[in-house]
Amino acid sequence: MSWTLTAADLSDLARGATLLGTGGGGDPYIGKMLVEQVLGQGSITVLDPDDLSDEMFVIPTAQMGAPTVMIEKIPAGFEPTLALRTLEEHLGRRADATMPIECGGINSMIPLVVAAETGLPVVDADGMGRAFPELSMETFAVYGVHGSPLALAGERGERVIIDTGDDDKQMEWLARGIAIRLGGVAHIAEYAMSGAEVKRTAVPRTISMALALGRAIRLAREENRSPFEAIATTLSTTLYSHVRELFVGKVSDVERRTTDGFAKGSAVISALDPSSTDRMEIAFQNENLTAHRNGELVAIVPDLICVVDHESAEPITTEGLRYGQRVRVLGISTPEMMRTPEALRAFGPAAFGLSESFTPVEGRARA
Amino acid sequence: MSWTLTAADLSDLARGATLLGTGGGGDPYIGKMLVEQVLGQGSITVLDPDDLSDEMFVIPTAQMGAPTVMIEKIPAGFEPTLALRTLEEHLGRRADATMPIECGGINSMIPLVVAAETGLPVVDADGMGRAFPELSMETFAVYGVHGSPLALAGERGERVIIDTGDDDKQMEWLARGIAIRLGGVAHIAEYAMSGAEVKRTAVPRTISMALALGRAIRLAREENRSPFEAIATTLSTTLYSHVRELFVGKVSDVERRTTDGFAKGSAVISALDPSSTDRMEIAFQNENLTAHRNGELVAIVPDLICVVDHESAEPITTEGLRYGQRVRVLGISTPEMMRTPEALRAFGPAAFGLSESFTPVEGRARA
Numbered sequence: 001m002s003w004t005l006t007a008a009d010l011s012d013l014a015r016g017a018t019l020l021g022t023g024g025g026g027d028p029y030i031g032k033m034l035v036e037q038v039l040g041q042g043s044i045t046v047l048d049p050d051d052l053s054d055e056m057f058v059i060p061t062a063q064m065g066a067p068t069v070m071i072e073k074i075p076a077g078f079e080p081t082l083a084l085r086t087l088e089e090h091l092g093r094r095a096d097a098t099m100p101i102e103c104g105g106i107n108s109m110i111p112l113v114v115a116a117e118t119g120l121p122v123v124d125a126d127g128m129g130r131a132f133p134e135l136s137m138e139t140f141a142v143y144g145v146h147g148s149p150l151a152l153a154g155e156r157g158e159r160v161i162i163d164t165g166d167d168d169k170q171m172e173w174l175a176r177g178i179a180i181r182l183g184g185v186a187h188i189a190e191y192a193m194s195g196a197e198v199k200r201t202a203v204p205r206t207i208s209m210a211l212a213l214g215r216a217i218r219l220a221r222e223e224n225r226s227p228f229e230a231i232a233t234t235l236s237t238t239l240y241s242h243v244r245e246l247f248v249g250k251v252s253d254v255e256r257r258t259t260d261g262f263a264k265g266s267a268v269i270s271a272l273d274p275s276s277t278d279r280m281e282i283a284f285q286n287e288n289l290t291a292h293r294n295g296e297l298v299a300i301v302p303d304l305i306c307v308v309d310h311e312s313a314e315p316i317t318t319e320g321l322r323y324g325q326r327v328r329v330l331g332i333s334t335p336e337m338m339r340t341p342e343a344l345r346a347f348g349p350a351a352f353g354l355s356e357s358f359t360p361v362e363g364r365a366r367a
Numbered sequence: 368m369s370w371t372l373t374a375a376d377l378s379d380l381a382r383g384a385t386l387l388g389t390g391g392g393g394d395p396y397i398g399k400m401l402v403e404q405v406l407g408q409g410s411i412t413v414l415d416p417d418d419l420s421d422e423m424f425v426i427p428t429a430q431m432g433a434p435t436v437m438i439e440k441i442p443a444g445f446e447p448t449l450a451l452r453t454l455e456e457h458l459g460r461r462a463d464a465t466m467p468i469e470c471g472g473i474n475s476m477i478p479l480v481v482a483a484e485t486g487l488p489v490v491d492a493d494g495m496g497r498a499f500p501e502l503s504m505e506t507f508a509v510y511g512v513h514g515s516p517l518a519l520a521g522e523r524g525e526r527v528i529i530d531t532g533d534d535d536k537q538m539e540w541l542a543r544g545i546a547i548r549l550g551g552v553a554h555i556a557e558y559a560m561s562g563a564e565v566k567r568t569a570v571p572r573t574i575s576m577a578l579a580l581g582r583a584i585r586l587a588r589e590e591n592r593s594p595f596e597a598i599a600t601t602l603s604t605t606l607y608s609h610v611r612e613l614f615v616g617k618v619s620d621v622e623r624r625t626t627d628g629f630a631k632g633s634a635v636i637s638a639l640d641p642s643s644t645d646r647m648e649i650a651f652q653n654e655n656l657t658a659h660r661n662g663e664l665v666a667i668v669p670d671l672i673c674v675v676d677h678e679s680a681e682p683i684t685t686e687g688l689r690y691g692q693r694v695r696v697l698g699i700s701t702p703e704m705m706r707t708p709e710a711l712r713a714f715g716p717a718a719f720g721l722s723e724s725f726t727p728v729e730g731r732a733r734a
Contacts, residue, residue, distance in 0.1 A: 007393055090457075090528075156531075156534070156537070157531075157532060157535075158529075158530070158531045158537060158541065159528075159529075159530040159531075160527065160528065160529050160530070160541060161457075161526075161528040162525075162526075162527050163525070163526040163527070164523075164525045164526075165524060166526075167523070167525075170525060174525065174527060174548055174549075176543055176548075177544040177545055177547065177548040178544055178545065180544065181540055181541055181543075182541075183514040335433055361453065362454070
């Protein structure tokens with residue numbers, strides 16, 4: 001069923017999208033400000049994927065770049081819609097709706113900027129079901145819809161169209177080169193598809209799930225209930241039904257570098273009890289990729305590894321990690337369509353150069 | 368007057384284009400092989416710029432990249448025409464002719480590959496009057512025709528369109544980023560313009576000049592005359608009327624690195640007489656930029672600094688420079704339209720970060 005989103009929903013959505021960002025995805029609070037600026041007292045229509053007609057034409061919109069750069073280089077604001085319009089002009093066809101390519105992080109918000117500016121509805125679905133660092137890591141691509149042609153817009157009105165046919169990795173490689181030369185961030189429109197293709201290839205209802213997660217965390221805090229139980233309860237009825245607490249501790253080391261257009265590095269979380277040698281090490285490329293507890297792998301991409309404040313459950317991005325922060329690390333299971341062999345080829349451990357194989361978090365860590 | 372070019376002309380054209388490449392421009396002998404492959408026994412119509420109708424639509428075609436990479440990474444062959452077709456499709460208009468953007472080096476040949484493949488004529492003019500390393504260094508841009516939109520094609524059929532409005536330096540920056548990610552070489556179509564714009568902004572008759580230079584050098588060798596006198600005689604009736612011998616010696620040092628998509632470095636040429644301390648130092652970024660004789664500047668970009676074999680006058684590119692080669696260094700004056708204040712802003716010394724100001728080679732070096 002379609003529903004309506006207003007500025008009052010954006011804080012909850014941002015909180016939930018940061019959790020689904022699994023450390024990356026870019027800070028949605030900047031995206032929230034962009035939406036608020038355009039939306040004002042207006043509203044955005046959000047379409048349930050089941051309600052799409054097969055012939056409907058959907059053009060997803062997004063920001064790409066290193067999260068470490070995104071928080072310092074704020075968009076002018078017109079870029080996402082310029083990317084959409086550039087792709088429409090190239091294809092000779094207007095979009096009936098936009099959609100996220102990534103429901104985690106700032107890309108939960110960018111399609112809302114476009115919707116508020118153009119009046120287009122937004123489809124409640126995405127192609128990552130979380131955040132991933134590369135444009136080719138999409139369920140869209142896994143199930144046969146390719147990213148090309150991609151349109152890219154820069155803050156000085158630069159427009160670039162990239163067409164690599166079915167080769168989404170080459171599309172990512174070339175678009176990343178442009179984003180780097182634009183200072184580390186760019187806005188894009190890609191994976192144009194029909195309503196039928198959305199229904200076949202997208203992870204459904206991820207905007208509403210992010211909103212529900214953010215709202216549940218806030219309400220639990222307001223009512224002095226456990227926000228961690230609220231997260232588990234909210235996810236129990238979704239495609240992300242398993243939640244595991246992987247570690248509780250404080251951040252004792254963070255190593256982070258912005259390289260090749262990505263934020264790469266690792267974080268160490270030590271036990272709160274100083275006499276304990278327990279520790280968790282998390283490796284990331286924009287998003288958290290692996291969690292090792294005392295050297296043992298307990299969660300691995302594409303399952304979600306989320307670092308949150310140990311009391312409030314406020315999600316913390318990799319660029320927000322600070323020495324001494326007290327945190328909990330949650331492992332959340334991804335939907336089955338993101339765990340098939342073809343999905344794991346696109347965004348499983350090997351796609352990040354990791355030697356470990358994928359095992360579901362619910363199989364590795366006790367509830 | 369229009370004229371016809373056949374495969375029999377290509378060796379002379381390649382020799383002349385290498386001279387005009389002033390050390391860079393990419394090796395035209397590879398381009399020559401590409402033309403021969405497509406042209407066979409056919410011919411190409413070359414249009415004199417004076418004969419163009421004002422309404423004629425011209426799309427120049429070229430290769431971009433580091434010459435050091437170009438000699439190792441041979442194009443598949445279809446890329447230049449794919450770039451042309453991509454730009455035609457984007458603009459919704461078919462070209463009536465193609466044209467070089469650069470008459471020196473391999474870009475004397477790339478438009479001939481397109482002409483042979485498509486049957487289009489080639490305009491006898493270009494936008495550099497020699498070779499330059501960057502796409503923004505064009506008399507077209509200096510006199511008001513901009514490079515965007517630019518279409519770029521890669522060897523696996525990748526197609527990219529870049530539109531930076533009037534900002535040709537930003538166009539160069541983004542296109543270079545793509546070329547680097549394609550392995551260091553790409554093919555492009557850019558600076559689409561009318562016949563009237565060609566007549567106003569292009570350096571005229573540079574294909575025929577390159578052909579005449581190459582032919583004059585060959586004939587002088589065959590008839591045991593001085594090829595150096597043949598060069599001077601040929602140029603005396605063109606817009607490049609001053610030729611100066613800047614140095615005779617042997618290559619004693621070459622420092623060369625491929626960085627940021629360019630071949631950068633310097634060469635030292637020492638006197639043939641071992642008791643002499645005379646030396647010439649040449650700095651280059653793809654093309655030769657400055658020539659210092661015993662520390663004194665004797666020629667500087669945009670005038671041509673050409674290193675040739677000391678006896679045969681065969682031009683030598685920077686990637687062809689070898690320790691011990693006996694060479695002569697020639698300085699050749701560029702046309703007045705390349706020495707105006709606006710032209711020097713685009714491709715004079717300051718555009719390369721050089722602190723020296725431009726002084727014509729005929730004013731610095733004795734005849």
